[in-house]
Amino acid sequence: MNMRENPATASKGGHRPDEGELLYTDSLVDQVTDMLRSQIVEGVIAPGEKIVEAALAERLGISRNPIREAVRRLEGSGLLVNHPRRGRFVRQISRDEAEDIIYFRTCIERAGIMRVAETRTDSDLHRLRGILAEMREAADNGDVVRTLEIDAQFHRAICEMTGSSRGLKAFDDIHTELRILFRMIGNTYATLDEAVRGHEPLMAAIEAGDAETAGRVMTEHIAATRIEVEKYFQATGQ
Incomplete structure (x- = not known):
């Protein structure tokens, strides 16, 4: 998927963006956040798996800035945890x-x-x-x-x-x-x-x-x- 950092119309009605389609919203960060959240809760990205921002940026065809902000949001919501000097990982529930x-x-x-x-x-x-x-x-x-x-x-x-x-x-x-x-x-x-x-x-x-x-x-x-x-x-x- 290549998420261009351009404005365009967004799909409504709770549709979740994935890596197989072009979806544009007012905020690219929202797109990336929704995509990562969906992949985490659906098990595409497994508990304990590391989020590698550089690899995501390359795969999605965007800069690291929106990915970095999306990752911060998901950390704030409790889906990701930050281990100093190791990176951010999908939360494993104790x-x-x-x-x-x-x-x-x-x-x-x-x-x-x-x-x-x-x-x-x-x-x-x-x-x-x-x-x-x-x-x-x-x-x-x-x-x-x-x-x-x-x-x-x-x-x-x-x-x-x-x-x-x-x-x-x-x-x-x-x-x-x-x-x-x-x-x-x-x-x-x-x-x-x-x-x-x-x-x-x-x-x-x-x-x-x-x-x-x-x-x-x-x-x-x-x-x-x-x-x-x-x-x-x-x-x-x-």
């Missing part, structure tokens, strides 16, 4: 950090689903049912990547329905870290069918308008992930 991430996720999503259970509208219910139907279809087709993407969409939709912009931002921040963690440990579901069925109690509690049950089942839902994370760190001796 056992303690994983526990903290899951704890924070539980706090955010438990509060979110309780509010949605109390305030849900017919439109909200229709949207969530539609997401679960898409998830079921992806699971029945054996599409692991798509099933897990829709899994995240379901959880994000709940946070979005709370109407809390701060809560949604916290969700997005924590789920970026979660995606890195899941790339490290692999799929936390035994089967895709299990992935879908695991969301049915959440949907049922929202439909019933039962905030207390919704909070409890969300806590249990996330606790299942904590068990798999713990198994990973025990197996790897970390």
Whole structure:
């Protein structure tokens, strides 16, 4: 890919630039940041891998300045870590950090689903049912990547329905870290069918308008992930 440092029109709607297409935005730094973030959370750039600015600049056909700024941004967001005299590396999540991430996720999503259970509208219910139907279809087709993407969409939709912009931002921040963690440990579901069925109690509690049950089942839902994370760190001796 050759990212020319020229202004042009940008693709909208959440499209993520990759190395196979020409995309231009008002800021080349934004392009590079989005591209690197996507490659990190999708595992194209692996946890622990070093970011070599000179090599990136040569591959993308741009100067090192926008890459340097993009790398600083990603370090600030916690995706990269700086080791003095060694360089910047993709973050590897420790056992303690994983526990903290899951704890924070539980706090955010438990509060979110309780509010949605109390305030849900017919439109909200229709949207969530539609997401679960898409998830079921992806699971029945054996599409692991798509099933897990829709899994995240379901959880994000709940946070979005709370109407809390701060809560949604916290969700997005924590789920970026979660995606890195899941790339490290692999799929936390035994089967895709299990992935879908695991969301049915959440949907049922929202439909019933039962905030207390919704909070409890969300806590249990996330606790299942904590068990798999713990198994990973025990197996790897970390």
